Amino acid sequence: MNIHEYQAKALFEKFGLPAPKGAPATSPAGFDAALAVLPEGPTMVKSQIHAGGRGKGTFKDGFKGGVKYCRTKAEAREAAGRMLGNTLVTAQTGPGGRKVQTVYFTAASDIKKEYYLAILLDRASSRPVIVASTEGGVEIEKVAHESPEKIVRTVIDPAYGVADFQVRDLVTRLGFNAAEGKNAARFIRTLVSLYGATDASMVEINPLITTPSGEVLALDAKVSFDDNALFRHPEIVALRDLNEEDPKEIEASRHALNYIALDGSIACLVNGAGLAMSTMDIIKHYGGNPANFLDVGGGASKDQVSAAFKIILGDAAVRGIFVNIFGGIMDCNVIATGIVEAVRELGLKLPLVVRLEGNNVAAGKATLAASGLTIVSGDTMADAARKIVALVA
Amino acid sequence: MSILVTPDTKIIVQGITGDFGARHARLSLDYGTKVAAGVTPGKGGQVFEHGPHRVPIFNSVAEAAAATGASVSVIFVPPPYAADAIFECVDAGLDLAVTITEGIPVRDMVKVKRAMLGRKTRLIGPNCPGVVTPGTGDHSQGGCRIGIAPGYIHKKGSVGVVSRSGTLTYEAVFQLTTQGIGQSTCVGIGGDPVNGTSHLDVVRMFNDDPETRGMIIIGEIGGTAEVEAARWIKANCRKPVAGFIAGATAPAGRRMGHAGAIVGGTEDTAAAKIAVFRECGIEVAETPSDMAGALVRAALARGVKLV
Numbered sequence: 001m002n003i004h005e006y007q008a009k010a011l012f013e014k015f016g017l018p019a020p021k022g023a024p025a026t027s028p029a030g031f032d033a034a035l036a037v038l039p040e041g042p043t044m045v046k047s048q049i050h051a052g053g054r055g056k057g058t059f060k061d062g063f064k065g066g067v068k069y070c071r072t073k074a075e076a077r078e079a080a081g082r083m084l085g086n087t088l089v090t091a092q093t094g095p096g097g098r099k100v101q102t103v104y105f106t107a108a109s110d111i112k113k114e115y116y117l118a119i120l121l122d123r124a125s126s127r128p129v130i131v132a133s134t135e136g137g138v139e140i141e142k143v144a145h146e147s148p149e150k151i152v153r154t155v156i157d158p159a160y161g162v163a164d165f166q167v168r169d170l171v172t173r174l175g176f177n178a179a180e181g182k183n184a185a186r187f188i189r190t191l192v193s194l195y196g197a198t199d200a201s202m203v204e205i206n207p208l209i210t211t212p213s214g215e216v217l218a219l220d221a222k223v224s225f226d227d228n229a230l231f232r233h234p235e236i237v238a239l240r241d242l243n244e245e246d247p248k249e250i251e252a253s254r255h256a257l258n259y260i261a262l263d264g265s266i267a268c269l270v271n272g273a274g275l276a277m278s279t280m281d282i283i284k285h286y287g288g289n290p291a292n293f294l295d296v297g298g299g300a301s302k303d304q305v306s307a308a309f310k311i312i313l314g315d316a317a318v319r320g321i322f323v324n325i326f327g328g329i330m331d332c333n334v335i336a337t338g339i340v341e342a343v344r345e346l347g348l349k350l351p352l353v354v355r356l357e358g359n360n361v362a363a364g365k366a367t368l369a370a371s372g373l374t375i376v377s378g379d380t381m382a383d384a385a386r387k388i389v390a391l392v393a
Numbered sequence: 394m395s396i397l398v399t400p401d402t403k404i405i406v407q408g409i410t411g412d413f414g415a416r417h418a419r420l421s422l423d424y425g426t427k428v429a430a431g432v433t434p435g436k437g438g439q440v441f442e443h444g445p446h447r448v449p450i451f452n453s454v455a456e457a458a459a460a461t462g463a464s465v466s467v468i469f470v471p472p473p474y475a476a477d478a479i480f481e482c483v484d485a486g487l488d489l490a491v492t493i494t495e496g497i498p499v500r501d502m503v504k505v506k507r508a509m510l511g512r513k514t515r516l517i518g519p520n521c522p523g524v525v526t527p528g529t530g531d532h533s534q535g536g537c538r539i540g541i542a543p544g545y546i547h548k549k550g551s552v553g554v555v556s557r558s559g560t561l562t563y564e565a566v567f568q569l570t571t572q573g574i575g576q577s578t579c580v581g582i583g584g585d586p587v588n589g590t591s592h593l594d595v596v597r598m599f600n601d602d603p604e605t606r607g608m609i610i611i612g613e614i615g616g617t618a619e620v621e622a623a624r625w626i627k628a629n630c631r632k633p634v635a636g637f638i639a640g641a642t643a644p645a646g647r648r649m650g651h652a653g654a655i656v657g658g659t660e661d662t663a664a665a666k667i668a669v670f671r672e673c674g675i676e677v678a679e680t681p682s683d684m685a686g687a688l689v690r691a692a693l694a695r696g697v698k699l700v
Binding site for chain 1: 611
């Protein structure tokens with residue numbers, strides 16, 4: 001689960017991680033109250049969306065920059081007015097962009113130098129790793145590609161936590177002076193605590209800055225959390241912003257379905273994540289384009305199948321449906337019955353190819369054939385994929 | 394032979410009184426697997442009954458192991474308590490803990506994995522379908538079925554299968570069995586980013602197992618575990634190997650069902666992994682329908698008989 005920058009900064013404040021003073025607003029009426037919290041003078045206005053590349057983004061009406069430096073509060077108020085309710089397109093949002101529903105005002109800081117600091121899971125060692133760089137304010141992927149020697153990594157032993165010598169080493173390698181170093185060390189330790197205590201899957205600060213007076217501040221903050229651990233963090237679940245999620249994905253999660261919208265025309269309904277991914281792949285392999293990833297789970301019930309069909313059909317770009325079920329344990333006939341019911345109930349007009357395999361498959365296929373509906377049967381995944389691609393073409 | 398478990402392996406089922414655990418304990422008993430004990434804290438002394446089978450339930454893994462001699466456990470415990478259930482197996486000194494549970498917090502797995510260092514217990518999973526060593530009976534009955542895989546699709550034989558995905562494993566096994574090719578052992582290592590046993594761990598075991606004559610490796614986007622296994626195969630393995638990677642069409646940065654199936658960089662994409670497979674002499678299945686076919690081609694090229 002992702003949260004907005006202003007929410008991450010509030011979390012930082014709770015843990016004692018220094019960041020420039022800031023306040024969010026969700027309507028022009030709230031601008032004055034938010035700005036009143038900040039000192040007079042240069043102010044940053046930041047669009048709050050769950051996507052990176054905001055600064056270089058462009059709004060649908062041509063207004064440039066989702067993050068603006070303003071010399072005065074009056075200028076900030078005006079920039080915020082242009083952003084709020086407007087749709088911001090960045091390298092990460094896709095061409096549709098995201099509607100800005102919250103703006104965040106912060107005091108502009110005097111920057112001495114920018115750094116990069118993140119904590120995430122190192123899959124190779126199955127441990128958290130601190131990743132830092134003297135090259136802040138630019139994409140870390142770019143640094144990794146062009147000057148990998150400027151990235152330092154320290155793996156944390158989960159039995160002991162981050163050790164003093166590791167923090168000292170990081171601070172030295174990043175080249176902080178004595179005053180900055182003390183603040184940076186405290187910052188790193190606190191960030192490690194936050195990462196653990198909140199079950200974060202990633203915290204990323206880009207840039208982390210030093211000021212001429214030796215302060216170390218988080219100018220930006222990106223925090224995402226492990227979905228598997230949300231059950232023990234109701235305070236984090238409360239931060240979820242449904243405006244940032246695809247309504248079809250929200251509906252799917254209500255039915256314990258795993259759905260991800262894509263931009264193709266062939267919808268898929270599959271049991272199992274690996275099979276669902278490879279169903280998308282095989283559609284592409286035979287020249288089609290998948291409209292979604294949809295995993296109904298190992299024990300797909302009739303209700304789930306019906307809910308899944310409704311979600312799929314909510315996508316106007318869908319021109320055909322491919323159902324791919326390997327019923328290892330579950331009865332293929334139960335699935336077939338669920339499909340027939342859903343198709344009848346929804347009055348489905350689009351081409352539908354079903355590939356059923358596994359337990360009680362003969363009865364399942366018979367149910368589909370006896371339904372009187374135009375359901376095309378595929379014998380193998382490849383056969384079914386070729387059929388749906390041909391029907392949609 | 395087989396790897397990890399044989400038809401004689403006795404198993405403990407942690408969470409045997411829950412719906413999920415009970416259902417699969419029954420299916421394993423029907424398959425002929427030696428389910429020796431169940432564990433549900435607070436229900437020690439009760440008996441799990443299924444047809445002619447009477448499986449004693451214990452309060453702890455240590456008690457179950459001591460009373461029955463079982464050294465392998467399968468965990469169906471809900472996510473908040475699953476890491477503790479794994480650690481209980483480690484503490485009891487079991488050989489193998491197979492964790493089916495999906496949705497265990499990553500931080501819990503990081504801690505447990507650290508706690509397992511230097512201990513004898515091997516962890517398979519979590520978020521996996523388990524392990525099957527097929528038996529010699531009808532529809533491979535009499536084998537060792539640990540977890541949730543459909544037993545009847547297997548056939549005893551000489552191909553090893555290792556995969557991060559459940560349904561894709563069944564797909565591969567079904568293709569092999571349909572073509573008359575049996576399996577030595579099928580291992581689902583799970584779709585989570587932190588797991589106990591890697592592709593490489595299983596590949597090494599298959600390589601050392603004289604009865605395994607070829608193998609299928611099924612991977613997906615995210616992480617670099619398949620690459621590590623492929624490089625080892627190139628340097629050390631003479632057996633024919635076929636591979637498939639799911640997720641070529643997955644958008645970057647999105648979690649595709651499995652917690653670990655997410656493209657984070659340029660090296661964990663399907664295309665990158667497929668390229669390494671090819672470079673390492675692994676016969677790549679072009680589509681998921683071609684997994685058994687790819688292994689047959691690899692075996693032909695090396696003059697190895699799979700049947």
